[in-house]
Amino acid sequence: DQQVKQNSPSLSVQEGRISILNCDYTNSMFDYFLWYKKYPAEGPTFLISISSIKDKNEDGRFTVFLNKSAKHLSLHIVPSQPGDSAVYFCAASAPLDSGYALNFGKGTSLLVTP
Amino acid sequence: EPEVTQTPSHQVTQMGQEVILRCVPISNHLYFYWYRQILGQKVEFLVSFYNNEISEKSEIFDDQFSVERPDGSNFTLKIRSTKLEDSAMYFCASSEGPIQPQHFGDGTRLSIL
Numbered sequence: 638d639q640q641v642k643q644n645s646p647s648l649s650v651q652e653g654r655i656s657i658l659n660c661d662y663t664n665s666m667f668d669y670f671l672w673y674k675k676y677p678a679e680g681p682t683f684l685i686s687i688s689s690i691k692d693k694n695e696d697g698r699f700t701v702f703l704n705k706s707a708k709h710l711s712l713h714i715v716p717s718q719p720g721d722s723a724v725y726f727c728a729a730s731a732p733l734d735s736g737y738a739l740n741f742g743k744g745t746s747l748l749v750t751p
Numbered sequence: 752e753p754e755v756t757q758t759p760s761h762q763v764t765q766m767g768q769e770v771i772l773r774c775v776p777i778s779n780h781l782y783f784y785w786y787r788q789i790l791g792q793k794v795e796f797l798v799s800f801y802n803n804e805i806s807e808k809s810e811i812f813d814d815q816f817s818v819e820r821p822d823g824s825n826f827t828l829k830i831r832s833t834k835l836e837d838s839a840m841y842f843c844a845s846s847e848g849p850i851q852p853q854h855f856g857d858g859t860r861l862s863i864l
Contacts, residue, residue: 669850679854680842737849738796
């Protein structure tokens with residue numbers, strides 16, 4: 638069952654522009670959300686997180702937005718750099734419900750072109 | 752920066768054999784996890800571990816699987832009798848607390864022949 642969905646398998650953006658990666662979820666018990674970046678042959682690297690009590694969290698070039706009513710979150714990368722080219726995973730957990738297990742989306746492959 | 756380390760990076764095993772995957776979590780972390788990713792599929796949760804016991808396990812984590820923290824630094828995943836469908840990338844992760852980011856190792860690629 639896909640509780641976390643990333644409907645865009647790939648995204649191509651020009652260097653310097655904004656990259657927007659989207660994620661939808663179905664489980665209303667989810668209250669903690671994370672974005673990870675993954676290069677080939679490496680594990681997922683934590684980027685940024687947000688809890689359900691907030692609607693925005695910012696860290697440098699990365700901002701995550703959470704819309705609880707729509708069960709939607711997005712990751713904005715501004716400005717995009719070629720080194721940002723990787724697969725980005727959205728993940729969610731319901732700590733009181735599931736022992737803190739992360740539910741992952743299938744990922745979006747971001748390509749930032751010079 | 753502290754990191755989660757996993758060994759071996761690649762393990763090839765005959766079907767039916769036992770395999771142990773090893774992980775050294777970040778030293779001040781208290782919560783430990785195993786995930787797997789079958790080729791072409793999403794990362795899936797296997798088990799979480801806290802205070803020397805399993806907190807939660809998924810349907811994948813059946814009686815063939817076990818976890819152990821044999822000393823103060825290692826966290827292991829054992830598969831007793833491997834099957835072809837156990838072939839996957841296995842990731843270990845750790846976190847300081849329950850609602851804290853989980854940090855992942857680079858994984859062990861398990862190939863069952």
